[in-house]
Amino acid sequence: MANKKVLAVFGSTGHQVRLSFTNLAFHLLRLLKGGAVISHFLGLDSSPYRVRALTRNPSSNAARKLADSGVEVVRADLDDLESLTNALKDAHAVFLVTDFFSCIDAGAQREMAQAKRALKVLSESTSLEHLLHSSLPGVRRVSKGKYNAVIHFDGKAEVVDWLRDTHAELWGKTTILWVGTYMQIWEQFKDVFAPKKTITEDGEEVWKQRMVFYPESKLPLVDVRDVGKVVQAILTSGGEYKGGKTVSLVAPNAVSMKDQLDIWGAQVGKQTVFEHISEEESLQSIESLGFPEFLTKALWEVGLAYRDCEGKLLHQEGVVQASEVSPEDL
Numbered sequence: 513m514a515n516k517k518v519l520a521v522f523g524s525t526g527h528q529v530r531l532s533f534t535n536l537a538f539h540l541l542r543l544l545k546g547g548a549v550i551s552h553f554l555g556l557d558s559s560p561y562r563v564r565a566l567t568r569n570p571s572s573n574a575a576r577k578l579a580d581s582g583v584e585v586v587r588a589d590l591d592d593l594e595s596l597t598n599a600l601k602d603a604h605a606v607f608l609v610t611d612f613f614s615c616i617d618a619g620a621q622r623e624m625a626q627a628k629r630a631l632k633v634l635s636e637s638t639s640l641e642h643l644l645h646s647s648l649p650g651v652r653r654v655s656k657g658k659y660n661a662v663i664h665f666d667g668k669a670e671v672v673d674w675l676r677d678t679h680a681e682l683w684g685k686t687t688i689l690w691v692g693t694y695m696q697i698w699e700q701f702k703d704v705f706a707p708k709k710t711i712t713e714d715g716e717e718v719w720k721q722r723m724v725f726y727p728e729s730k731l732p733l734v735d736v737r738d739v740g741k742v743v744q745a746i747l748t749s750g751g752e753y754k755g756g757k758t759v760s761l762v763a764p765n766a767v768s769m770k771d772q773l774d775i776w777g778a779q780v781g782k783q784t785v786f787e788h789i790s791e792e793e794s795l796q797s798i799e800s801l802g803f804p805e806f807l808t809k810a811l812w813e814v815g816l817a818y819r820d821c822e823g824k825l826l827h828q829e830g831v832v833q834a835s836e837v838s839p840e841d842l
């Protein structure tokens with residue numbers, strides 16, 4: 513174990529990373545949060561890596577569960593340079609994800625500063641062989657300036673440009689991951705995405721999804737638990753995806769919005785209706801959730817961008833699809 517390479521993992525207590533649990537309590541937690549990178553590596557019969565879980569708070573319940581399952585847990589706060597230097601020392605591979613929603617600001621400046629802080633530390637590392645940086649496409653760029661408010665995507669894309677332009681050596685060790693919308697999104701953002709119970713005039717219970725998408729619109733979705741499989745496939749590919757290549761994590765078979773709802777309805781025995789609403793109505797519905805104006809605009813515009821791209825927002829030119837990296841896994 514001691515002579516294995518170290519895989520340091522940010523977001524170890526969150527969706528893209530946290531472990532998948534084998535006992536019941538862990539399963540219940542997984543329903544709330546999911547998990548991918550650590551769960552996948554813990555589940556392997558043999559792995560070249562020893563996992564190091566990074567968290568702001570090693571005493572949290574989630575972090576203690578990781579430690580109980582044999583994972584090394586180390587404090588790392590993306591706002592704290594010293595903690596990053598300590599946590600990343602001797603790491604051979606790093607999975608880096610920043611969380612816009614933990615540090616929301618009107619320009620995504622804090623999330624961008626966090627990413628750059630970690631990347632600067634990694635650029636000075638003598639042990640690092642491979643960085644997997646979880647990011648997203650710039651919506652401003654893809655939409656050719658039509659949508660300028662999607663800061664939680666544009667900020668991440670800007671950091672990737674900065675890395676490419678300023679840190680050639682680290683760029684050479686880097687794979688960019690674009691992670692699709694989680695299939696778990698109904699649980700994560702219930703108010704925005706999940707169907708709502710309505711009662712018709714005849715007293716019938718109908719579960720409605722009223723969205724700016726068309727019934728036939730497809731979203732680039734991924735089961736977030738698959739992130740770990742793709743990370744392993746990339747790490748063991750012999751460097752094929754290094755050098756700033758982008759791999760897009762999207763399930764190859766997209767399902768339309770209406771079909772998703774119908775499948776859910778059939779599974780849980782509920783009558784469902786999908787209703788396309790206008791852009792104005794969609795904006796009003798997000799406004800009613802009481803977020804700050806910049807976030808309302810960001811969430812509204814990202815929906816419009818996804819709709820306009822007909823499910824292809826994460827299928828840009830030159831981007832490798834995860835199904836090509838890890839065909840049998842998605």
Ligand SMILES: NC(=O)c1ccc[n+]([C@@H]2O[C@H](COP(=O)([O-])OP(=O)(O)OC[C@H]3O[C@@H](n4cnc5c(N)ncnc54)[C@H](OP(=O)(O)O)[C@@H]3O)[C@@H](O)[C@H]2O)c1
Binds near residue numbers: 567590626691
């Ligand atoms: N929801 C989606 O469909 C989707 C799709 C693609 C990409 N994304 C992006 O993925 C990112 C993560 O979102 P998520 O929903 O997966 O988050 P999440 O499950 O809530 O997890 C957030 C993770 O970030 C860690 N974290 C937060 N602030 C930190 C800091 N200052 N230093 C170190 N670690 C910190 C937290 O760890 P501790 O609390 O243990 O420190 C936690 O493990 C977001 O930026 C989002 O834009 C989301």
